[in-house]
Amino acid sequence: MSRKRKMASITSAGLVFAMLLSQSAVADLGTEQVKAAENTAKWVDTEYVVNGDFESSINGDGSITGWTKSTGSGLFVTKDEWAKNNTTQFTKIKDITGDNSLSQTIKNVEPGTYRISIDQDGQKDVKSGLYVKYLEQAKELPATTDWDNWETVTTDEFTIEAVQDVDICIGGDVTNGYWGDIDNIKLQKLYETKADDTDSSEENQKGYTISVNQTDVAVENGDTVNLEAKITYDGKEISELPEGVNLWWWVDKWNDHIDGLDDGTLENDNGSGKTLKAAYTTKSAGKYYVVAQLKDADGNELGYVCTTITSKAPEIDTSVDNDDIVVAKVKDLSSDFIMGMDISSVITELGSGVVYKDYNGKVIDNVTDFCKLLAENDINHIRVRVWNNPYDSNGNGYGGGNNDVATAKKIADACRSAGIKMLVDFHCSDFWTDPSKQMVPKAWKAIQLMRRLQL
Structure with a gap:
């Protein structure tokens, strides 16, 4: 055989050997890929056993916590x-x-x-x-x-x-x-x-997680925020916490939450550590930080969620609503049932531009017609307060109807003409009095006490 032929034979053999190596490498690579896709198993410690490491206290009677x-x-x-x-x-x-x-x-x-x-x-x-x-x-x-x-x-x-x-x-x-x-x-x-599933690591498979349905909410003062915690263990949601695992609800105003308020009311937490729901009612304008904290029997934190509640004062509607005010009539009242109201200020109201109208839109511009309108709507008693001299030294009224005797008499005449009875509320003063405030009328200041008692 010539040298050239021998070289060709060797080369062919080398190619065959190289191909075998290549096929072997491919086969090995395929095997590794198959192995990588195969399922693997891991044993993971759970938290079910209470005091399994015997680190909790030994009781005075020799018993062991959890056992x-x-x-x-x-x-x-x-x-x-x-x-x-x-x-x-x-x-x-x-x-x-x-x-x-x-x-x-x-x-x-x-x-x-x-x-x-x-x-x-x-x-x-x-x-x-x-x-x-x-x-x-x-x-x-x-x-x-x-x-x-x-x-x-x-x-x-x-x-x-x-x-x-x-x-x-x-x-x-x-x-x-x-x-x-x-x-x-x-x-x-x-x-x-x-093996290639990074989310299946022991850290991601093991232990508890906690979330709350609301973590940032804006309300008005007095509103109630309903909170509910979701607890999972090893990726599965649980509806009841096992022995040795507790969920505590509390209001935080320390560390990063020193601006927090705590004058509201935390409800639905019975102190058992097993309540997954809570409600917080705000009271003032500001921020409240309501915490849901999951702990084990030794007090170690298993999870923590803080809900920020921003409370503000309710907006006041200052616009004027011109809608009619309708009060439904109560049926089947007895004929002697007292239907009364206080109209002490009606004369000053009419004099200052207040407009009253009847059901047909007719303007009521005097106290006599006003009382007749009341009588037509079953008002049978009127209350009127009487002050001694509700005016200052310049003749300016103190307000509230300026109800002196003369004003009360005008209202009484209007009530009489309408067939309405009147209750007179005497104030032995020039203006408002009540059990804690009794101002002596100006005209009485020079009168001795015993004489005042005789008046």
Whole structure:
């Protein structure tokens, strides 16, 4: 074979090998693309278990917040620097045999796939004798591997089809002579996500969110603003808050809200921490900052929304409305029923240009015709106030009708001609009096007190 032919053969072989490499690379790339599109699963810690890390207080009777402990149980909480969370651990002791159990009812667990997770440490290669019991299932805790060698144990997964309570129990006969610890009991939820779905990260899937139907609203003084919070957990809206999670409504006027008012009324919050609705009634012109704050049992904030309410004084309509004022007649009144009104100012009103008209549009320009019009409309009693001398030294009236005796007599004559009875309201003064204000008439000032009493 010639050199040239050999070179051709080698070149052909090289091309075949290169093509195989290329095809292999393409196949590998396709496999990676398929893998990237496949669903992946993540176990995410939930907030359902109350005091699962045993950080809440231990009660004076030895009970543990959130948990029910069997009588004489060898399980107790103690503070220890070697705890899994470096603060508190849940310890099993060897000297008590028989039933040793710790249980809790987890409230309102949403549908999904779950498992229970527990951290444990203890004597090397020795089983504690405890089981994790849940939904009629049980898992024995495996042998611990050594002191302060914490390991996480998980149960088999289980499925919740509808919202329900789940009872969990850690209990059993403690192995004779065994010492060890457990900590951080959690209910974990399984999430299936796509590897290329950035919105499916643990941070975006886990935890609570809160929103409120109104966050910036303008009203008039005295108006009520109705607020409603929407709470989601792991992307799903919940209608009731689980045990250990509370929603607090309050009015903020601190920090960035020092210009806020708090003289209104916050309603519909019964103080339980479970109310998703609230209403705030404003009182003054200004801004109100109403806060909806979601917290866990330890007081940690899970979410916060502030609604700004801007309140202003109502606008006053100063325009003149010329529409007719109609008062409907009350039917079937007895013949002696008193239908009365005060017309003390009618003479000064007519003299100052006020125009009264009857139903036919005829102008009423004197007190006699005015009283006849009243009588035709079933007025049968008139009240008239009488002042002693309602004028100053220059003859200017004090106002309010300037009702001296002469003015009252004119009104009385008009009432008599119309068949209307009159009630005279004597004011022993030159102007208005009432129980807290009694001005002596000018004409009486020089008269001794005893003489005044005789007048």
